Amino acid sequence: MKLLTHNLPSSHVQGVGPRGFPLHLQATEVRINPMEFNPDSLACMIPKVEWAVLLEAADTLHLVEVPKGLTEGYDHDEKFLRQMHHVLLEEDVLEGTLQCPESGHLFPISRRIPNMLLSDEETET
């Protein structure tokens, strides 16, 4: 699971609602996947990023060289884009957990795939 993907999901555990985001990431196994750098498509994705979430996740993974936020003219700033490229797309969590901040429920990540299925009792009504 990439950090870009982690940036998206929210927890839908019962009663939690919007406070079910972000899910706290813990990683026991991480791999770096070199990916082809494509500044144009990256520039499309960057505005959608939730920065606080990204920074927290990057911190958990002990990443350095993480931009702190959007700066003006970011889409022409190659250094910025390359750093974002690495953080969002190249760090891959193979094993770990995602934790709902409100309920504490743990969703496992196994073989790169987060399992976000809930048993019936816990889903929101």
Place this chain on the structure above:
Amino acid sequence: FGQIQARFFIPPGGGANFFIGSWVEYISGKVFFTTCSDLNMLKKLKSAERLFLLIKKQFPLNVSSVSKGKIFNEMQRLVNDDPESWLSAISIWKNLLELDAKEDKLSQRDANPLKRKVEENDIINPKKLKTKQMQELQESRECQLEKQTDEATVEQGDFLTNREKSQEAFQNDAVKAVAAPNQKDLTFRVSCRCSGSVAKTFTAQEVGRVIGIALMKQFGWKADLRNPNLEIFIHLNDIYSVVGIPVFRVPLASRAYIKTAGLRSTIAWAMASLAEIKAGAFVLDPMCGLGTILLEAAKEWPDVYYVGADVSDSQLLGACDNLKAAGLQDKIELLKVSVIELPLPSESVDIIISDIPFGKKKKYSCRLPFFVRVLRVGGTIVLLLSEDHHRRLQDCERGGIPWNSKGSHTDEPGIEKCLNPGEKTDLSDTVSSSAETSGQGDLDKMPPFGSLVPVDRYGVSLGRTGAFICRYRKSPSSAASRLAAVSRFQSSQGSCTALKAVVSGSR
């Protein structure tokens, strides 16, 4: 030949049309076209099941009031009337293979070719392409012979890194073709398909035999049923008699990069193509299964963020395998999650493409509203729907629901509730960023389906069944007015149409 731009297009009413750089004819599921392309280009055709080099195309055999013997004579004339056309077609075929064999030597080959899973893809109504090279014969031959081998290497790229048995079979073809300098030494096999009134009078075996014998007499070739140099394919029906040579041993629809296909790859590619995927987009398949659609899309449009979701462990495992085999595991993220609980923010997805599971369960079409929430306004949805599902949705669009009254519950009460246009205008306010579940009472909370505007729809054949590829766009306006709009779908018959086209090699 140089860079040619290709667009795939499916017309309403069925069939799969393919646009290529010269006059194209589309007749009843087969597309006839002329091209200068070499085999590498042709291999990249994504919407076609199989490809044939055309030897003959002519009027159908008249089987009505004539004796069987006379009709056999007619068939023999397919061979004997114009033997030159056979020989020149075979000559072109040999050239194609030789050129390709040369290019092959320059490419990388996988030591362990992927084991191909034999699919039940040998269907009743395959869509085929034929390369028609008549007056263009001379020119195309020159095109090919002048072609530089280094040009070929540039285009190889990573398409060929996952070589498989078909390529080796291909090499063998080329070797055999080259090794039989005298066309007299060719071995052949005839495959025959008969449909329509021809099929009522003859079996495919009878026809095959007649043609086979005629070929042996005319050219001195020997028949070899197990491992022939040359395969001859004949299709006789009420519209035409067509003879061709299959260009590739393995159908085009078998992709080298897909280990285990779920959905037919041609359909998957077509859906991805209709979705108009652009670089930087976020594409979701909420019921991805083995990931066929995402694979086809990622192969063609790589600079895109792809996410697939499924509830089944075995499917996700299969999808993982497929991704690895195709070398696309870094391009496609997988989530184990249910479509009704998609943990994604509202309006975060640009494009949704999905093959809605077939079968009688209405619950699948009932889940559509859940996709709608995560799609951004202006976003596109492309769905493959069974005829049943499609009919239900059409009924909703027209505003007339043939269900039981609102109060009663059928096995899937949600269907009435979620697809009933007038009722749920208050829902839009209750949708939050968290997802809803599928408990019975919760169906009341489903977001309105009505913000989806149908764009177009295409009938396709999946072999034994038919289905529809339906494209929708999410509009910002209110539900009811949209649903009241009359369906804008065209209905045209799949008759003979001549189309001009432009061909492109894929990346």
